[in-house]
Amino acid sequence: xxxxxPDQERIVAIGAHRAKPxxxxxxxxxxxxxxxxxxxxxxxxxxxxxxxxxxxxxLVDPAVLDHARGDVRRIYVGKTRGCHALSQDRxxxxxxxxxxxxxxxxxxxxxxxxxxxxxxxxxxxxxxxGIQTEIVPGVTAALGCAASAGIPVTHRDLAQAVTFVTGxxxxxxxxxLDWTALAHTNHTLVVYMGVAxxxxxxxxxxxxxxxxxxxxxxxxxxxxxxERVVVGSLGELGTLIGSHQIAGPAxxxxxxVAALARRDDLSQLAAQAAGRAA
Amino acid sequence: xxxxxPDQERIVAIGAHRAKPxxxxxxxxxxxxxxxxxxxxxxxxxxxxxxxxxxxxxLVDPAVLDHARGDVRRIYVGKTRGCHALSQDRxxxxxxxxxxxxxxxxxxxxxxxxxxxxxxxxxxxxxxxGIQTEIVPGVTAALGCAASAGIPVTHRDLAQAVTFVTGxxxxxxxxxLDWTALAHTNHTLVVYMGVAxxxxxxxxxxxxxxxxxxxxxxxxxxxxxxERVVVGSLGELGTLIGSHQIAGPAxxxxxxVAALARRDDLSQLAAQAAGRAA
Numbered sequence: 001x002x003x004x005x006p007d008q009e010r011i012v013a014i015g016a017h018r019a020k021p022x023x024x025x026x027x028x029x030x031x032x033x034x035x036x037x038x039x040x041x042x043x044x045x046x047x048x049x050x051x052x053x054x055x056x057x058x059l060v061d062p063a064v065l066d067h068a069r070g071d072v073r074r075i076y077v078g079k080t081r082g083c084h085a086l087s088q089d090r091x092x093x094x095x096x097x098x099x100x101x102x103x104x105x106x107x108x109x110x111x112x113x114x115x116x117x118x119x120x121x122x123x124x125x126x127x128x129x130g131i132q133t134e135i136v137p138g139v140t141a142a143l144g145c146a147a148s149a150g151i152p153v154t155h156r157d158l159a160q161a162v163t164f165v166t167g168x169x170x171x172x173x174x175x176x177l178d179w180t181a182l183a184h185t186n187h188t189l190v191v192y193m194g195v196a197x198x199x200x201x202x203x204x205x206x207x208x209x210x211x212x213x214x215x216x217x218x219x220x221x222x223x224x225x226x227e228r229v230v231v232g233s234l235g236e237l238g239t240l241i242g243s244h245q246i247a248g249p250a251x252x253x254x255x256x257v258a259a260l261a262r263r264d265d266l267s268q269l270a271a272q273a274a275g276r277a278a
Numbered sequence: 279x280x281x282x283x284p285d286q287e288r289i290v291a292i293g294a295h296r297a298k299p300x301x302x303x304x305x306x307x308x309x310x311x312x313x314x315x316x317x318x319x320x321x322x323x324x325x326x327x328x329x330x331x332x333x334x335x336x337l338v339d340p341a342v343l344d345h346a347r348g349d350v351r352r353i354y355v356g357k358t359r360g361c362h363a364l365s366q367d368r369x370x371x372x373x374x375x376x377x378x379x380x381x382x383x384x385x386x387x388x389x390x391x392x393x394x395x396x397x398x399x400x401x402x403x404x405x406x407x408g409i410q411t412e413i414v415p416g417v418t419a420a421l422g423c424a425a426s427a428g429i430p431v432t433h434r435d436l437a438q439a440v441t442f443v444t445g446x447x448x449x450x451x452x453x454x455l456d457w458t459a460l461a462h463t464n465h466t467l468v469v470y471m472g473v474a475x476x477x478x479x480x481x482x483x484x485x486x487x488x489x490x491x492x493x494x495x496x497x498x499x500x501x502x503x504x505e506r507v508v509v510g511s512l513g514e515l516g517t518l519i520g521s522h523q524i525a526g527p528a529x530x531x532x533x534x535v536a537a538l539a540r541r542d543d544l545s546q547l548a549a550q551a552a553g554r555a556a
Contacts, residue, residue, distance in 0.1 A: 031425075034415070038321040041311070041417065045320065112421045113430075115440070120430025120538065137312070137417045137425035139319065143390045147309075147415035152391075152398025154442070160455060162393070163441040163465075164432070177438060181459040187441075260398065 025099035027126055029119050031112040031138020032056075035249075036148075036223035037063035039139045047136060051106040053098050055091070059110030059249060061224075088118060092125040099131045112140040116166045116192050140164070142190040145222030145251045149229045150262035158256040159188040167194025167201055167252070174200040183208035188255035195250050199238025205254070210234060215258035220250040231261045303377035305404055307397050309390040309416020310334075313527075314426075314501035315341035317417045325414060330381040333373060337388030337527060339502075366396060370403040377409045390418040394444045394470050418442070420468040423500030423529045427507045428540035436534040437466040445472025445479055445530070452478045461486035466533035473528050477516025483532070488512060493536035498528040509539045 028047045033039035040048075048054065048067045056065065058078030065074060075094070077086040086094070098105045113119030113135055126133040142164055146153050153162040163182060169175045174197050182189055183205050194201055198218075206212050212235030220228045226248070232240045234254060240246070253261075306325045311317035318326075326332065326345045334343065336356030343352060353372070355364040364372070376383045391397030391413055404411040420442055424431050431440040441460060447453045452475050460467055461483050472479055476496075484490050490513030498506045504526070510518045512532060518524075531539075 031417075033319070036321070038324070039319050039415065041317050041319055042323065043314070043316040046316070112417070112425075114421060114424050114432065116432050118434070120433045120535070123428060123430070124538070135425040135428065137317065137421045139309075139390070139415045139417055140421060143392060143415045143418060146392050147390075147413040150401060150413065152401070154392065154394050154444075155398045156396070160453070161441055161443040161460075163439055165439040166432075175438070178462060178465075181462060181465075182439075184456060184459060187456075187459075257398070260402070 024132065025102045025105060026132040026134070027095050027099050027105040027107055027122075028134050028136055029107045029109070029113045029122055030136040031117070031140075032060045032064050032108050032110055033139040034111055034141045034144025034223045035059070035061060035221065036144070037061045039144055039223060040064055040067075041136065041138065043136050044138065047104075047106050048108070050104055052103040054106045054108055055095060055098070056108040057110055060108050064108070088121065092122060095122065095126060096129045096131055099126070109138075110141070111144075112138045115140045115142075115164060116168075141192060141222060141249075141251055142253075145219035146190075146253065148223050148227060149217055149219050149253070151217055151253055151257050151260055153188045153190065153253070153255075153257060155257050155260075158186070160186050162188040162190060164190050164192060167191045167197040169197060174204070177204075179204040179208035183210035185211075185214075185256070188253065188257050191252040191254065193249075194252045195241055195246055198241050198252060201252070202234050202237040206234060210254075214254060215256060216240075217253045217258040217261045218244070218246055218250055219253065220244075220246050221248040222251060229261055231258060302410065303380045303383060304410040304412070305373050305377050305383040305385055305400075306412050306414055307385045307387070307391045307400055308414040309395070309418075310338045310342050310386050310388055311417040312389055312419045312422025312501045313337070313339060313499065314422070315339045317422055317501060318342055318345075319414065319416065321414050322416065325382075325384050326386070328382055329384040331376050332384045332386055333369070333376070334386040335388055338386050342386070366399065370400060373400065373404060374407045374409055377404070387416075388419070389422075390416045393418045393420075393442060394446075419470060419500060419527075419529055420531075423497035424468075424531065426501050426505060427495055427497050427531070429495055429531055429535050429538055431466045431468065431531070431533075431535060433535050433538075436464070438464050440466040440468060442468050442470060445469045445475040447475060452482070455482075457482040457486035461488035463489075463492075463534070466531065466535050469530040469532065471527075472530045473519055473524055476519050476530060479530070480512050480515040484512060488532075492532060493534060494518075495531040495536040495539045496522070496524055496528055497531065498522075498524050499526040500529060507539055509536065 030044045030047050053073045055075045077091050109117045214234040216234050216237050218230040230244045308322045308325050331351045333353045355369050387395045492512040494512050494515050496508040508522045
């Protein structure tokens with residue numbers, strides 16, 4: 001990964017290489033979908049194929065980047081928790097700089113750019129700097145994971161609505177959400193980036209009145225080859241994260257529909273039950 | 279449209295034509311995305327190209343269907359409000375029948391199959407009948423519309439969550455939702471199929487405490503060539519539907535982020551303001 005991380009000198013060099021004096025650059029903020037490279041849209045594919053520069057995050061599959069021209073410049077600006085390759089301000093500046101040099105820039109993000117992706121902030125900054133910008137939507141992680149786990153996030157009999165929240169907290173401790181409003185019986189809740197705070201989220205929802213027996217599904221590495229679906233109840237959510245060693249990117253699907261999941265873990269659960277019984 | 283609507287005889291004839299004795303049919307329940315044919319995923323494209331039969335809804339663009347083989351059988355089962363070409367039970371039976379005849383069946387739906395699309399019901403019915411079924415997720419209407427209107431449905435400063443509801447009511451009068459839970463300041467609400475009930479939804483949200491000045495955006499024919507974006511406030515939502523003659527499929531985006539919309543209606547609003555001032 002190290003050689004994908006730009007330093008300021010290399011960015012300048014890119015500009016020199018790609019500079020098209022007089023040409024108007026543009027930025028496409030593109031959703032790469034939930035993981036599976038086949039869940040890219042046709043427009044996203046077209047923008048990637050035409051790109052001079054791709055500025056991408058951590059969760060974008062290498063097979064997606066492989067659609068680009070051989071001489072495309074790839075700039076990795078991804079982040080792992082607490083460790084940003086580039087700050088958001090520097091990403092914003094970089095996008096403006098590349099566009100001003102006349103490049104066709106693709107800003108490639110996992111999922112959909114407008115769902116917990118800071119796409120709105122980048123769009124606003126680019127437009128305030130007079131850069132022509134478009135948003136190419138993508139299949140958001142919640143829906144990609146729901147599809148491959150077989151969980152309909154809405155259902156006439158079980159869920160009249162679905163809410164997406166992030167479990168990632170600005171302060172680092174727990175997300176600041178109105179748990180009472182979220183603790184509904186007929187309403188699916190999907191938590192992005194909620195592995196670290198899953199136990200706290202489950203506790204807050206239970207305190208707000210949600211049944212501890214409410215079904216939950218954890219979809220780890222959703223839509224990828226190493227996807228895992230773990231199903232249980234709200235009361236055991238924190239425990240499940242630990243016992244199944246959920247470490248990859250995951251979404252939590254909380255609500256009655258989660259009981260409909262195609263379970264990958266039946267044999268594991270059976271083994272655990274046997275272990276407990278012994 | 280009339281010749282696209284199947285009758286029972288034609289369905290039987292399709293089966294006879296396509297029958298592959300001994301072959302195992304399968305059903306792919308595929309999201310066609312929000313409207314723009316370029317927002318189809320690569321997997322959806324592949325399934326459509328390989329299909330023997332496509333069973334599709336009203337909101338699927340003809341250009342999407344044109345990816346299919348020349349000899350594909352297209353069966354229209356779409357619905358307009360109160361007028362189903364085929365009941366859900368008959369659609370379910372049709373899918374099973376086609377799969378049992380050995381066909382590669384694509385069940386093509388607008389948006390994402392699991393967001394207000396009855397994909398869950400079709401999946402359950404097919405699996406209970408032993409039919410191999412997969413879900414191919416799609417870009418849901420809310421996110422397609424948000425992208426082309428320039429409205430980030432989540433935003434670190436403005437919206438920590440987003441909820442999708444349907445404005446379509448089973449009883450026909452108004453949707454049965456917990457308005458208090460939905461009337462949040464830092465939470466975007468997207469209403470699918472809400473044109474007919476927009477005025478009632480706005481009234482319920484205002485009664486539940488949402489500021490009547492809360493920004494709203496109406497995105498009609500989102501992502502299509504005839505897309506219109508109308509922006510206003512919650513208090514005037516019902517009036518906007520009428521004054522702008524919103525008649526096509528539309529989503530309502532309610533929340534502070536709606537103020538960020540790229541407005542198509544500025545000239546119209548200016549004209550109206552001039553009219554009111556005169």
